[in-house]
Amino acid sequence: MNILLIGSGGREHALAWKIKESPLADKLYAVPGNPGIAEIAECVSGVDIEDNDALVKLAKEKDIGLVVVGPEVPLMNGIVDAMTAAGIKAFGPTKEAAELEGSKVYAKVIMRRYKIPTARSEVFGDLSRAHVYVRQMRTPFAIKADGLAAGKGVILTQTVDEAVAALDLMMKEKAFGDAGNRVVIEEFMEGEEASVLAFTDGETIIPMVASQDHKRAHDGDEGPNTGGMGTYAPAPVMTPERMAEVTEKILKPVIAGMKQEGRPYKGCLYAGLMITKQGPKVVEFNARFGDPETQVVLPLLKGDLVEIMLACVDGTLADKTIEWSDGAAVCVVMASGGYPGSYEKGKEITGLNAAKAAGSLVFHAGTKAQDGKIVTSGGRVLGVVGQGADIKSAVAKAYEGVDTIHFDGEFHRHDIAHRALARLS
Numbered sequence: 001m002n003i004l005l006i007g008s009g010g011r012e013h014a015l016a017w018k019i020k021e022s023p024l025a026d027k028l029y030a031v032p033g034n035p036g037i038a039e040i041a042e043c044v045s046g047v048d049i050e051d052n053d054a055l056v057k058l059a060k061e062k063d064i065g066l067v068v069v070g071p072e073v074p075l076m077n078g079i080v081d082a083m084t085a086a087g088i089k090a091f092g093p094t095k096e097a098a099e100l101e102g103s104k105v106y107a108k109v110i111m112r113r114y115k116i117p118t119a120r121s122e123v124f125g126d127l128s129r130a131h132v133y134v135r136q137m138r139t140p141f142a143i144k145a146d147g148l149a150a151g152k153g154v155i156l157t158q159t160v161d162e163a164v165a166a167l168d169l170m171m172k173e174k175a176f177g178d179a180g181n182r183v184v185i186e187e188f189m190e191g192e193e194a195s196v197l198a199f200t201d202g203e204t205i206i207p208m209v210a211s212q213d214h215k216r217a218h219d220g221d222e223g224p225n226t227g228g229m230g231t232y233a234p235a236p237v238m239t240p241e242r243m244a245e246v247t248e249k250i251l252k253p254v255i256a257g258m259k260q261e262g263r264p265y266k267g268c269l270y271a272g273l274m275i276t277k278q279g280p281k282v283v284e285f286n287a288r289f290g291d292p293e294t295q296v297v298l299p300l301l302k303g304d305l306v307e308i309m310l311a312c313v314d315g316t317l318a319d320k321t322i323e324w325s326d327g328a329a330v331c332v333v334m335a336s337g338g339y340p341g342s343y344e345k346g347k348e349i350t351g352l353n354a355a356k357a358a359g360s361l362v363f364h365a366g367t368k369a370q371d372g373k374i375v376t377s378g379g380r381v382l383g384v385v386g387q388g389a390d391i392k393s394a395v396a397k398a399y400e401g402v403d404t405i406h407f408d409g410e411f412h413r414h415d416i417a418h419r420a421l422a423r424l425s
């Protein structure tokens, strides 16, 4: 069948790469895609990924049998609903189910209702009441804008002054627009983070191997928060016992809960977790694959991704078993100098073929083809993935790939997987 992939980042390049392995995949189209994806798919330009009608029209023209949605915005725009209404299968949650990511208040309501372990929290729509609350409590908080804020809507605060400033930024200065009309003030959780992605058809849940992201820009988890500077899988912090606990206490209740709410959730559910002294607790749910988690999880998937996605859409996931490789994968993000702040674009990238020839997977994220060259066009430029029998050899392989690639102003973290290496040694 023909497949249409929506999105343009490293996550989408990894999805495209795995989709192309499937014997079920005939022609792969990507909207808008990127130069890496263009090596294995036909990229379609001039179609807005926020325009459902245009996407449905394209899917009909290209005789698409399955649509795969990468980013959250089209999901929240109801692209899966629109495709389904047009008789086209689409992998991902409906608009109503995607609210689990789209509204942090909604996610908290669901977690409370279905007794899913998470940080204690209060919701405020009124700034002065929120001020009173943080002044009374005087503890560290995670203060979160309710709506989508491109991954920037969470501020961690230690002091009352910091909390007040964060509230003012969101609710008075409207730094995140309407996303900050309501805020969630959450208890600060201590622990190690992990990401567990799961396939689900709304009924059956099959977790993927656990991974760990590195959100801070610089080595030693210093510097500002980013979209993610690197990942590895499997994450040893998620022992088999903890995985079982996450499945029973978090994944199963949330999927059963969404069904009970009349918003059955299908697709990939991303649980961002904090492994606290009391056990794993939910930091956030995302309604999509993680970026750059996907870049390390999919290389470990032994089965046919298209077959699994179709089973999620068709409600037949219970018939499937999914196998994972025993090895490990590590992704190092190569970024533009200045990211996540402002940075220059248009820098020529060299060494891509050498890295691939040496056995790394090189996923494009912020690149552009220009005059026969590949140049930088975003903050996170590439995700270089090394695979190996264990984390240590996968780390070495990933950095070997990174060392062959160059562009002006490039920076990356040198300590991806440090927690895993410390735990394993």
Ligand code: AMP
Pocket: 119, 141, 142, 151, 154, 156, 186, 187, 188, 189, 190, 193, 215, 272, 283, 284
């Ligand atoms: P989120 O966008 O909800 O994933 O939050 C961004 C980051 O903020 C997370 O990856 C955590 O590192 C941190 N964070 C969010 N909520 C909490 C919390 N309640 N306690 C501690 N850290 C948090």
Ligand code: GLY
Pocket: 213, 227, 228, 286, 289, 290, 291, 292, 293
């Ligand atoms: N890696 C974090 C995210 O995809 O939201």
